[in-house]
Amino acid sequence: MILIETDNLTKTFNGTNAVDGINLKIREGACTALLGPNGAGKTTTLNLLTGLMNPTKGKISFDRRYSGDRRKHLGYLPQYPKFYGWMTGKEYVVYAGELGGLTASEARSRAEELLKLVGLTDAGKKRISGYSGGMKQRLGIAQALVHNPKLIILDEPVSALDPIGRREVLELMKRLKETTSILFSTHVLHDAEQISDDIYIIQDGRVVIDGGLEELQKKYQQPTVHIETEENIEEWSKSLKNAPWVRHLKAEKQKLTVTAESIEDARNALLADERLRQLKLNKFEVEKTSLEDLFMEVTK
Ligand SMILES: Nc1ncnc2c1ncn2[C@@H]1O[C@H](COP(=O)(O)OP(=O)(O)OP(=O)(O)O)[C@@H](O)[C@H]1O
Ligand SMILES: [Mg+2]
Structure with missing residues (x-):
């Protein structure tokens, strides 16, 4: 099943196409990597998918089994997430849950469940200002999952992390992909090779190579x-x-x-x-x- 599909997705800024006719098919149950160097158009593509920006041209379709605004069904962790350092991790996830329409008690129990999932049960009681980069990203992932989305979209979830943080987050993503469809961007092939099923390599706003990871490895x-x-x-x-x-x-x-x-x-x-x-x-x-x-x- 295809969760989200784009047809000739294009975004133009000042006469230049940051995203230039991209066709994606994001499969349900798969972990898909959008791989490309700086400025390739990854963030712009993800912003179009999450509805944070409107495309200049092209179409995005979401699985018809899930009705209404597709944003309801998407979780998102931006490339540079902003946290309130004075909040505790748990307060932050509760806050995100309430923003997403959960009642206060639903948000609390969901936050506990998610903090456990991302390995922050104890840290959840502490202020975010004391968190490591890897902990912050894991908290961001918990936040993205709060409303039980069909697909989580993570923009460079490991790029800014040191090797330990990287491993923490990649391990978490590996576990998550058993139950959640994931679309993430990275500029590091090795990250994509470790966890993804499908890869789109993009350059100058275009898909240059795409396919299943194993198929591509075999081919190249x-x-x-x-x-x-x-x-x-x-x-x-x-x-x-x-x-x-x-x-x-x-x-x-x-x-x-x-x-x-x-x-x-x-x-x-x-x-x-x-x-x-x-x-x-x-x-x-x-x-x-x-x-x-x-x-x-x-x-x-
Ligand atoms: N709001 C904007 N206005 C004008 N140009 C933009 C805007 N956002 C992105 N761009 C340009 O579009 C191109 C693609 O940017 P984008 O941020 O999508 O790339 P990226 O692949 O996410 O890069 P990075 O790896 O650095 O995060 C770049 O040339 C960038 O300068
Ligand atoms: Mg980016």
Whole structure:
């Protein structure tokens, strides 16, 4: 089931498209990462989804099973959340619950439940001003969950944190994704690889690559062999074209690049190749491209 879908979502600021025709399909039950470098348009996209901004062009549709204003069904943690430092964590979640329409007693019991979920039961009694970055983000996540949303949207939930805070929040998100659909943004591929099911890589307001995490890893983590010889190897390379271990092959004069199913198969097959043994090799190099290489390349 698709919870939220956008069609050609566009936001223009002063003649420039910060979001430039983005199509998203956020699946229910999935953890989706919006991955992109600074200024890619992540926050703007999330602000459009949460209704904090109106799109210049394009459409956002929310799952028809859930009626009314979609904002009722969304929880949101902004990139730079503001907390009242003088409040206790619990007071803050109660306050958010009451703003979201819960009665005072509902808000209190919901706050207790959520503080337990995010590991702040004891800290909830203390003032937020004494919280670490990771604790603040976990409190922000509790706040985003207060009205039981269908989807929580977290804008760079771990970017500003030190390694300990990062781990705390990523662990929490890992647990949450068992029960809640999550959409979060990050500029760190590693974060996305740790917890997401689906990834959208965005750059200059456009989706450049998207898909399931495993599918993308498989597609881009390909072992590649580069061969260079003294002789022209275009003719010889044709004999490899239909080999079962070859995924993709590009030959030009003395150079050949082969992408393989597995590095072992490629190595074994090539080293056993009689013709190759007779060639004067200048280079035989094995390389493993990864999603990281791809991300660096598309966002460079
Ligand atoms: N309110 C605004 N008015 C004018 N330009 C804006 C506004 N908000 C964002 N932009 C521009 O839109 C582009 C995308 O910004 P956005 O904040 O969405 O990127 P981002 O991916 O969230 O970046 P970051 O990783 O730094 O948070 C940037 O060039 C930014 O300067
Ligand atoms: Mg941002």
